Amino acid sequence: MRRFLLLYATQKGQAKAIAEEICEKAFAHGFSADLHCISESDKYDLKTETAPLVVVVSTTGTGDPPDTARKFVKAIQDKALPGDFFAHLHYGLLGLGDSEYTYFCNGGKIIDKRLQELGAQHFYDTGHADDCVGLELVVEPWIDGLWAALTKHFMASRGKEERNGALKMASNASQRMDPVKPELLHIESQVELLRLDDPGRKDSEVREQSTVNRNQSSAPPAESESSLTHSIPPLSQASLNIPALPPEYLQVHLQEALGQEESQASVTSVDPTFQVPISKAVQLTTDDAVRTTLLVELDISKTDFSYQPGDAFNVICPNSDSEVQNLLQRLQLTDRREHCVLLKIKADTQKKGAALPQHIPEGCSLQFILTWCLEIRAVPKKALLRALADYTSDGPEKRRLQELCSRQGAADYNRFVRDARASLSDLLLAFPSCQPPLRLLLEHLPKLQPRPYSCASSNLTHPGKLHFIFNIVEFLSNTTMEVLRKGVCTGWLATVVASILHPDPRVSHAEGGKAPAPEISISPRTTNFFHLPSDPSAPIIMVGPGTGIAPFIGFLQHREKLQEQHPDGHFGAMWLFFGCRHKDRDYLFREELRHFHQRGILTHLKVSFSRDAPVGEEEAPVKYVQDNIWLHSKQVAKLLLHEHGCIYVCGDAKNMAKDVNDTLVEIISKEAGIEKLEAMKTLATLKEEKRYLQDIWS
Numbered sequence: 001m002r003r004f005l006l007l008y009a010t011q012k013g014q015a016k017a018i019a020e021e022i023c024e025k026a027f028a029h030g031f032s033a034d035l036h037c038i039s040e041s042d043k044y045d046l047k048t049e050t051a052p053l054v055v056v057v058s059t060t061g062t063g064d065p066p067d068t069a070r071k072f073v074k075a076i077q078d079k080a081l082p083g084d085f086f087a088h089l090h091y092g093l094l095g096l097g098d099s100e101y102t103y104f105c106n107g108g109k110i111i112d113k114r115l116q117e118l119g120a121q122h123f124y125d126t127g128h129a130d131d132c133v134g135l136e137l138v139v140e141p142w143i144d145g146l147w148a149a150l151t152k153h154f155m156a157s158r159g160k161e162e163r164n165g166a167l168k169m170a171s172n173a174s175q176r177m178d179p180v181k182p183e184l185l186h187i188e189s190q191v192e193l194l195r196l197d198d199p200g201r202k203d204s205e206v207r208e209q210s211t212v213n214r215n216q217s218s219a220p221p222a223e224s225e226s227s228l229t230h231s232i233p234p235l236s237q238a239s240l241n242i243p244a245l246p247p248e249y250l251q252v253h254l255q256e257a258l259g260q261e262e263s264q265a266s267v268t269s270v271d272p273t274f275q276v277p278i279s280k281a282v283q284l285t286t287d288d289a290v291r292t293t294l295l296v297e298l299d300i301s302k303t304d305f306s307y308q309p310g311d312a313f314n315v316i317c318p319n320s321d322s323e324v325q326n327l328l329q330r331l332q333l334t335d336r337r338e339h340c341v342l343l344k345i346k347a348d349t350q351k352k353g354a355a356l357p358q359h360i361p362e363g364c365s366l367q368f369i370l371t372w373c374l375e376i377r378a379v380p381k382k383a384l385l386r387a388l389a390d391y392t393s394d395g396p397e398k399r400r401l402q403e404l405c406s407r408q409g410a411a412d413y414n415r416f417v418r419d420a421r422a423s424l425s426d427l428l429l430a431f432p433s434c435q436p437p438l439r440l441l442l443e444h445l446p447k448l449q450p451r452p453y454s455c456a457s458s459n460l461t462h463p464g465k466l467h468f469i470f471n472i473v474e475f476l477s478n479t480t481m482e483v484l485r486k487g488v489c490t491g492w493l494a495t496v497v498a499s500i501l502h503p504d505p506r507v508s509h510a511e512g513g514k515a516p517a518p519e520i521s522i523s524p525r526t527t528n529f530f531h532l533p534s535d536p537s538a539p540i541i542m543v544g545p546g547t548g549i550a551p552f553i554g555f556l557q558h559r560e561k562l563q564e565q566h567p568d569g570h571f572g573a574m575w576l577f578f579g580c581r582h583k584d585r586d587y588l589f590r591e592e593l594r595h596f597h598q599r600g601i602l603t604h605l606k607v608s609f610s611r612d613a614p615v616g617e618e619e620a621p622v623k624y625v626q627d628n629i630w631l632h633s634k635q636v637a638k639l640l641l642h643e644h645g646c647i648y649v650c651g652d653a654k655n656m657a658k659d660v661n662d663t664l665v666e667i668i669s670k671e672a673g674i675e676k677l678e679a680m681k682t683l684a685t686l687k688e689e690k691r692y693l694q695d696i697w698s
C-alpha cells in the first residue's frame with residue numbers, strides 16, 4: 001500500500017472528522033494513511049518523513065491555528081531553521097475557515113506559508129473550505145482530487161527513483177512536482193470513481209442516472225435560462241454525481257406543553273447573558289439618508305457586565321416572527337408550536353460521533369427553538385439540499401434539488417443558492433412539493449448566531465450605560481419573488497426601539513406614565529483586542545467610515561475624561577479619518593466630533609463625503625477615507641514610523657480595509673523611500689506589535 005502521513009489540527013472536531021474521512025477513503029483508493037493529531041509530535045517526524053504529507057487545519061479565534069497546532073506552529077516558526085529544512089517534503093493542505101471572519105482560513109495559511117518558506121513543495125493545490133457557505137463545497141472535490149494527486153506523486157517518485165537508480169544519469173529536467181489543480185483532476189477522478197465503482201463499495205458519492213425524465217408530463221415549460229427551479233442543458237441532461245444522503249441521527253418527539261417559562265436566557269451560550277433595558281434610542285441619520293443608523297443606549301447598571309472602549313459585545317436576537325410562523329405552517333406544525341421538543345440520538349444511526357446539537361436547549365417549545373436557536377435564514381448547504389430532495393414528491397422538483405447538490409450542478413448552486421443567499425424558506429417556496437420533517441431542520445440548520453456590536457461609549461464618561469450604533473440592514477431578496485428584507489438582528493432591533501423612537505402618546509397616557517423600557521439580552525465577547533494604547537502619550541490614527549466610527553467615540557470620550565483628570569498629563573495626538581455619504585444626511589456624531597475637536601481632544605478631524613459634489617475651495621477633493629489619508633501622507637508616515645504611533649481601522653466594508661491597507665503601503669514606500677515589498681513588511685511588523693489594529697465586519 002502506498003503510505004502517506006495525515007495530520008489534522010482541529011479546534012471543534014471538524015478538521016479531525018475530515019481527516020478521518022480521508023483516512024477511511026484512502027483504503028478504497030489503494031493508499032494507507034498514518035493519521036495523527038498535529039499535537040502528537042512523538043508519533044511522526046517531518047524532518048525525516050519521505051512519504052507525502054496531507055494536513056487538514058481549521059481556524060479559530062481571530063485567524064489563529066487551533067490550540068492543538070500551537071506547539072507545531074511555534075516549532076516551524078523557529079527563525080533558526082534553514083530555508084531547505086523541509087525541502088524533502090511534498091504536501092497537500094486543506095484549510096478550514098469562515099469567510100464571515102476577516103482572516104479567512106488563516107490557520108491553514110500560516111502553516112502553508114511557513115512550510116513553503118522551509119522548502120516543502122505542494123504535490124496538490126491547497127484547498128480553502130468556507131464554513132459560511134458549507135465546508136463540503138470545497139472539501140468534497142478536494143478529497144476527490146487528492147487520490148489522483150497522490151497517484152501522480154507516487155508515480156513521479158517511482159520514476160525518479162528508477163531514473164536515479166537504474167540509469168544513473170544526470171538530468172537537467174526539473175524534478176519538481178507540478179502541483180495538481182483540483183479542476184484538472186476532475187476528469188481523472190471521474191475515471192477513478194467509475195473504475196472503483198463496484199456494487200459493494202460505500203462512497204460519499206453515488207453516480208446515478210436520475211430516474212426523472214424531464215420530458216414527462218409534469219415538466220415545466222421549456223425556458224432558455226436557468227433559475228433556482230429550472231436547469232438547461234447540459235446540466236438538465238447530465239447524469240449526476242450526488243452526494244450520499246447524510247445519515248439521520250436525531251429522534252424528535254413533540255410533547256404537549258407543560259406551561260414552563262422560557263426566556264432568551266435559555267439560549268445555550270458558554271458566555272454569561274445579561275438582560276438589560278434600553279434606556280435611550282436615537283436616529284443618527286436623516287429620513288432621506290441611504291441607510292438608517294440608530295444609536296441605542298443600554299442600562300447595564302444593575303448587572304456585572306463591564307466593558308472598555310473598543311470592546312464589542314454580542315446581541316442575542318430572534319428570527320422574524322412572520323418567518324417562523326410561515327415555516328411552522330409549511331411543516332404543518334402550527335398547532336403544535338407550543339409543544340416541547342424532546343431529542344434523542346437515533347439508536348441505529350450511521351453518523352459517527354453523533355451528538356445532540358448543543359445549541360438546542362432541552363425541553364423548549366418548537367416555536368422557541370425556531371425563533372431563538374436556529375439560523376433559519378442560513379444558506380442551505382449541499383447536504384441539506386440532498387436530504388430535501390428525498391422529501392420532494394414532484395419529479396422535476398426533486399431532480400432540480402439533486403442537480404443543485406451534485407458535482408455537475410456546482411455552478412448553479414453557487415449562483416442560485418449561495419450567491420443569491422437563498423434560505424430554507426426560499427427553497428420551500430420554490431419547491432412546493434418538498435415536505436421535510438422537523439428532524440431534518442434540527443439536524444441541518446446551524447445555530448442562530450448572536451450579532452456583535454462595537455461599544456460606542458466610554459465606561460468612564462457613561463458609568464452604568466453602554467452605547468452602540470447600527471445600520472438597519474436592508475436588501476432586495478429575489479430568490480423566489482422580489483421582497484425587501486431586513487437583517488435578522490438589525491431588523492428586529494429596529495422594531496424593538498420603535499416604541500422609543502416614535503412613542504405612542506396614547507400608551508403613555510393610558511398607563512399614567514412612561515411605557516416600560518424594552519429589554520434585550522447581551523453577552524460579552526472574549527476576543528476583544530481593539531483597545532487604546534496603554535501609554536496615553538502615544539499618538540493614534542483612527543480610521544472609521546460609517547458605523548466604523550463607533551469605537552472611536554468611546555476612545556474620544558475616554559481620552560476627554562483622562563485629560564480632565566490629569567490636566568498636566570502628556571497626551572498624544574488623535575487623528576480621525578471619518579467618511580460618510582452626505583454631509584447633511586449621515587454625518588454621524590457631527591456635534592460630538594466638533595466638540596472633541598474644539599476642546600483639542602481630537603487634534604485632527606478629516607472627513608470625506610463619498611456622494612456629495614465638492615463645493616467651494618475649502619472642500620477637500622476627496623471621496624473616501626483612504627483619499628484623505630493619502631493627502632496627509634507625511635504626517636501619517638511620521639506618526640507611524642518615527643513617533644511610535646498606532647493606527648486603528650474599523651468598519652463594515654471589506655474593500656475599505658483593503659484600500660486603506662494599500663494606501664498605507666504606498667505612503668510608507670513613498671515616505672521612507674523603500675520598495676513596496678519592504679513597506680508591506682513594515683506594516684506587517686506594525687501589526688505584530690499591535691500598532692496596526694483592524695476591526696472589520698461586512
Ligand SMILES: Cc1cc2nc3c(=O)[nH]c(=O)nc-3n(C[C@H](O)[C@H](O)[C@H](O)COP(=O)(O)OP(=O)(O)OC[C@H]3O[C@@H](n4cnc5c(N)ncnc54)[C@H](O)[C@@H]3O)c2cc1C
Pocket residue numbers: 312377420421422451452453454455468469470471473474475476477486487488489490491547550652695696697698
Ligand atoms: C466585531 C464586530 C463588531 C461589529 N460592530 C458593529 C457595529 O458597531 N455596528 C454595526 O452596524 N454592525 C456591527 N457589526 C456587524 C453586525 O454584527 C451584524 O453583522 C450586522 O448588524 C448585520 O446583522 P443582521 O443580523 O441585521 O444582518 P444579517 O441578517 O446577518 O445579514 C448579514 C448580511 O447579509 C446580507 N444578506 C443576508 N441575506 C441576504 C439576501 N438574501 N440577499 C442579499 N443579501 C443578504 C445583508 O445585506 C447583510 O449585510 C460588527 C461585527 C463584528 C464582527
